[in-house]
Amino acid sequence: MTLAFTHDTLAQRIRFGSGEAAASLSAEVAEQGWTRAMVIAAPAESELAGAVTDGLPVAHVHDDVVMHVPVAVAERARRAAAEHRADVLISIGGGSTTGLAKAVALTTGLPIVAVPTTYAGSEATNVWGLTEESTKTTGVDAKVLPRTVVYDASLMLSLPVDLSVASGLNALAHCVDSMWSPRTDPIDQALAAEGIRALDAGLPRIVADPSDLKGREQALYGAYLAAVAFASAGSGLHHKICHVLGGRYDLPHAPTHAVVLPHVLALNGPAAPEADDRIARAFGSVDGLTGLQDLRRRLDAPRALRDYGFEESQVPDAARAVLPAVPPDNPATVTPDVLEDLLHRAWEGAEPR
Incomplete structure (x- = not known):
């Protein structure tokens, strides 16, 4: 049988290195020239988020993260990004955190740098999801694909x-x-x-x-x-x-x-x-x-x-x-x-x- 197919490769930078999250994140922010980062991290990740973003130009830390990204939660995050004039979103956490950053990027076009702390994988896809009235809607949009992913396996050591x-x-x-x-x-x-x-x-x-x-x-x-x-x-x-x-x-x-x-x-x-x-x-x-x-x-x-x-x-x-x-x-x-x-x-x- 003849081999024939069409394959699209998504454009994304991966920085992979154990113990390197803070350095990789700092290098990425400096290289891109971002000056007003909105950090998205659930309360449980606040200490970790503070450690890996120490010294970065953080304009706002947003911790209102909810599973399955309810529309009302997404709207609050979008307003926060606008109020603090964010020029980049840094998501630190699991799939719900990455999903919220994507919801903001979907309507604002802001770039995302994702720092995963689970094996969810959302950070490497251009798929977004929002939930309203018990119905989850998903879609595909290039705007929600994180510009860069910082993978650091040492961040998973505390994951039960x-x-x-x-x-x-x-x-x-x-x-x-x-x-x-x-x-x-x-x-x-x-x-x-x-x-x-x-x-x-x-x-x-x-x-x-x-x-x-x-x-x-x-x-x-x-x-x-x-x-x-x-x-x-x-x-x-x-x-x-x-x-x-x-x-x-x-x-x-x-x-x-x-x-x-x-x-x-x-x-x-x-x-x-x-x-x-x-x-x-x-x-x-x-x-x-x-x-x-x-x-x-x-x-x-x-x-x-x-x-x-x-x-x-x-x-x-x-x-x-x-x-x-x-x-x-x-x-x-x-x-x-x-x-x-x-x-x-x-x-x-x-x-x-």
Whole structure:
């Protein structure tokens, strides 16, 4: 078969180095000539944010960060950026923090420098998301892609093991979805496969020893590759399901992805044998699901949506909400019954099938 595809590479600078966050950030701000930075960091990250931005021209520190970026929260951040005449946004934190910076950039065009403290991956994508009245809306816009990402694995050393696992499996979900998302191509699939390998290598080391910097570096490297693949390939079935669950029922982002992923892989893997073979080889396993489940057991991964506030009575409503968003070229046929069964098993914590 002739190899033919179209691939877009997003323009972004990556500064990767453990223990280098403050120096990398300072160098970037100086090089770009920014003089009025608005730092976005949740209260839990305030001490860290202060340390890595010490000496920078900070005009305002904004700590009003909320999961899933409600529209009202985004509007407050946009007003703050205008009032303080910010010329750059520095986001320090996880996906919610990066998401808020993106919401500001979407309407203001301000550049973003992202300093991630989880393995969420949002910092490497041009995807934005806002929630209003229990509905999460996502879109793609070049303005929200951070100009620069400062990756420093030492910033993850304080991330608790359970959050590291959930966040890492969220990154793994980017890899798996990228294997069959609407715009996937061989480059996306190669990046995703290497991302799976790195996450499979790094996450168990973090569980065994949370202070293992090499494990943190592998997980962070894998999360970046996952996000780059996902930004190009687009959202597949897994992310369509999780966006509905997060926006509609206010479920926590990373654990929701961690729970749903094996059920989507069990559905799509057999219908996409070439993609599943890539996933299996990245895990060093006989098939993709076996590799994922072996990793999940080693990590003691989240198992059931009911542990995070999702009610069994909400399953039919969720299935109806997801159905219109299912990609038309999803490898497996998706019907209301298929979705209800998948969501019920995810709610219960049953084995995927």
